[in-house]
Amino acid sequence: MTVQIVLAVAVFVAAYVFIATEKLPRVLVALGGAAAMVLIGATDDAAIFFSEDTGIDWNVVFLLLGMMIIVGILRQTGLFEYLAIGASKLAKGRPFRIMVMLIVITAVLSAFLDNVTTILLVAPVSLLVAQRLGKSPVPFLLAEVFASNIGGTATLIGDPPNLIIGSRGDIGFNEFLTELAPIIVVLIAVLVGLCRVLFRSTFSYDAERAERVMALDEREAIRDPGLLIRSLVVVGLVLVGFVTSTFTGLEPALVALLGAGLLVLLARLEPKRVFGDVEWETLLFFAGLFIMVGSLVNLGVIEAIGEAAKGAVGDDYFGASTVLLFGSALFSGIVDNIPFVATLAPLTNDIVQSGGADARPLWWALALGADLGGNLTAVGASANVVMIGIAKRNGHHISFWEFTKYGIVVTAVTVGLCFPYLWLRYFS
Amino acid sequence: MHASDIAVSLTVVDRSTPALDAIRLIAEQDLIGLVVAEADGHPSSVVSSVDLTRFMVPGYLLDDLSLTNTVGDTGVDDLAQTLDGRTIGDLVDDETVAARAVLVVPPGAGLVEIAARMVDARTQVALVDDPARDTPVFVTLPGLLDAVVEHWDAHR
Numbered sequence: 001m002t003v004q005i006v007l008a009v010a011v012f013v014a015a016y017v018f019i020a021t022e023k024l025p026r027v028l029v030a031l032g033g034a035a036a037m038v039l040i041g042a043t044d045d046a047a048i049f050f051s052e053d054t055g056i057d058w059n060v061v062f063l064l065l066g067m068m069i070i071v072g073i074l075r076q077t078g079l080f081e082y083l084a085i086g087a088s089k090l091a092k093g094r095p096f097r098i099m100v101m102l103i104v105i106t107a108v109l110s111a112f113l114d115n116v117t118t119i120l121l122v123a124p125v126s127l128l129v130a131q132r133l134g135k136s137p138v139p140f141l142l143a144e145v146f147a148s149n150i151g152g153t154a155t156l157i158g159d160p161p162n163l164i165i166g167s168r169g170d171i172g173f174n175e176f177l178t179e180l181a182p183i184i185v186v187l188i189a190v191l192v193g194l195c196r197v198l199f200r201s202t203f204s205y206d207a208e209r210a211e212r213v214m215a216l217d218e219r220e221a222i223r224d225p226g227l228l229i230r231s232l233v234v235v236g237l238v239l240v241g242f243v244t245s246t247f248t249g250l251e252p253a254l255v256a257l258l259g260a261g262l263l264v265l266l267a268r269l270e271p272k273r274v275f276g277d278v279e280w281e282t283l284l285f286f287a288g289l290f291i292m293v294g295s296l297v298n299l300g301v302i303e304a305i306g307e308a309a310k311g312a313v314g315d316d317y318f319g320a321s322t323v324l325l326f327g328s329a330l331f332s333g334i335v336d337n338i339p340f341v342a343t344l345a346p347l348t349n350d351i352v353q354s355g356g357a358d359a360r361p362l363w364w365a366l367a368l369g370a371d372l373g374g375n376l377t378a379v380g381a382s383a384n385v386v387m388i389g390i391a392k393r394n395g396h397h398i399s400f401w402e403f404t405k406y407g408i409v410v411t412a413v414t415v416g417l418c419f420p421y422l423w424l425r426y427f428s
Numbered sequence: 429m430h431a432s433d434i435a436v437s438l439t440v441v442d443r444s445t446p447a448l449d450a451i452r453l454i455a456e457q458d459l460i461g462l463v464v465a466e467a468d469g470h471p472s473s474v475v476s477s478v479d480l481t482r483f484m485v486p487g488y489l490l491d492d493l494s495l496t497n498t499v500g501d502t503g504v505d506d507l508a509q510t511l512d513g514r515t516i517g518d519l520v521d522d523e524t525v526a527a528r529a530v531l532v533v534p535p536g537a538g539l540v541e542i543a544a545r546m547v548d549a550r551t552q553v554a555l556v557d558d559p560a561r562d563t564p565v566f567v568t569l570p571g572l573l574d575a576v577v578e579h580w581d582a583h584r
Contacts, residue, residue, distance in 0.1 A: 078494040123491075124491045128498075216498050390491065
């Protein structure tokens with residue numbers, strides 16, 4: 001082992017520790033780590049900017065950028081508020097029905113939007129509805145964040161780890177949807193049942209309070225119907241672009257960028273409103289992370305670990321999937337799942353490449369474990385942290401343990417159900 | 429002209445004053461804000477009418493302005509509910525509200541000095557530290573601007 005490899009591994013491990021412990025801003029750590037990799041000669045400009053295997057994964061970065069622009073414009077239309085309030089009224093102000101509606105809306109939105117964005121959209125409506133019902137909003141917020149992390153697992157664009165998996169594994173939008181959406185539908189139904197039990201003291205009905213929910217006017221949320229129509233047309237086109245990308249050959253990143261460009265053109269909003277929701281820090285974090293992981297690939301570290309993993313796995317892909325599913329869930333529940341998946345994706349790719357179709361379910365095990373594991377603890381996913389922050393700003397403190405005691409139940413049940421799903425669908 | 433020349437008395441509330449009463453006071457007397465005193469009567473902070481309004485409007489409506497249209501007139505009742513049981517002390521301690529420590533200026537401070545200090549502290553009220561007075565007196569921003577304009581007119 002050369003000094004260069006030792007230094008590169010040390011940089012990588014140190015960066016991982018800093019990201020996990022959140023001692024420093026994660027973007028700072030990722031870019032600092034990337035700079036250190038360049039300085040020790042573990043990577044170079046050609047690899048960083050132009051290599052598909054060892055450089056920045058531009059597909060992921062630009063897919064994220066395109067979706068951030070589209071969602072940033074779409075959220076200004078009031079559509080999400082319209083849907084959430086409309087659903088609450090459809091539930092006739094009955095608390096449990098409202099929770100079910102909000103769970104379903106959150107899960108569906110999360111499948112197509114970033115989970116954090118979904119929570120930012122749904123949480124204020126939930127606080128309003130809960131206030132009108134005279135209930136604590138905490139059960140509603142918890143149910144939504146669980147639904148968001150589960151729903152985001154269903155598609156290629158629902159959760160950042162899926163973008164990495166899709167890009168590294170060359171997995172298209174449709175394949176993701178057909179392989180993962182069925183179990184996600186089941187898990188959302190199970191979540192509804194779990195919430196009925198976990199939050200049973202929340203669901204008493206008060207006709208007078210229900211009337212206050214019915215008094216909300218969802219139509220008033222739509223402030224610019226023209227913008228809404230233009231946005232919906234573009235979102236429709238983007239979804240068609242995703243679904244047909246296998247036939248058209250257009251990468252999802254390109255579809256998202258074309259959609260974003262078209263919507264910017266049609267929306268005619270000032271730049272601040274168009275790009276205000278773009279999380280530049282997140283994009284740079286991804287870039288730094290890809291450079292760090294790419295450096296390890298460059299130096300042959302990932303290949304060596306991959307060889308060892310292949311030796312350990314042999315042809316027992318069910319065993320490997322099981323370890324990947326539960327291991328990823330546990331790990332992602334404790335630390336950020338993005339660097340975890342960024343590191344594991346090239347390893348998994350090595351095994352899948354040598355194992356062929358039999359080994360392909362490893363990708364689904366990784367996606368399910370890493371995404372669903374986010375529900376385990378209060379810090380397991382960015383959406384959890386954001387939701388807890390919103391609750392706190394509105395006078396509702398959710399402690400780490402309060403979140404985690406529900407998170408453990410939800411994660412154990414949902415990840416537990418993925419185990420028979422993987423076995424029945426791919427290995428039985 | 430100095431701070432002591434343009435100082436006026438202001439309504440001072442204490443930390444235990446109910447927030448609802450404070451809103452009423454601002455509405456009925458057309459005030460730009462309130463001075464908050466500690467238990468010993470010493471003015472310690474200034475809450476503007478914007479601070480109080482921020483305290484009254486639920487955070488989730490500020491997070492999502494689209495929702496403000498949907499609540500209609502019934503939303504006005506919700507505002508009182510938000511304030512119910514809360515005091516001015518709660519507002520001063522609330523980290524989402526930018527209540528400011530009261531700015532103190534010497535009685536001999538000139539108009540330019542007071543203006544600069546108020547801008548620097550981003551406040552509309554300054555306490556005049558005048559031991560000759562029994563009760564606290566203040567310079568307000570409108571009072572300061574009146575004095576500035578008066579000076580311009582007198583020297584034109």
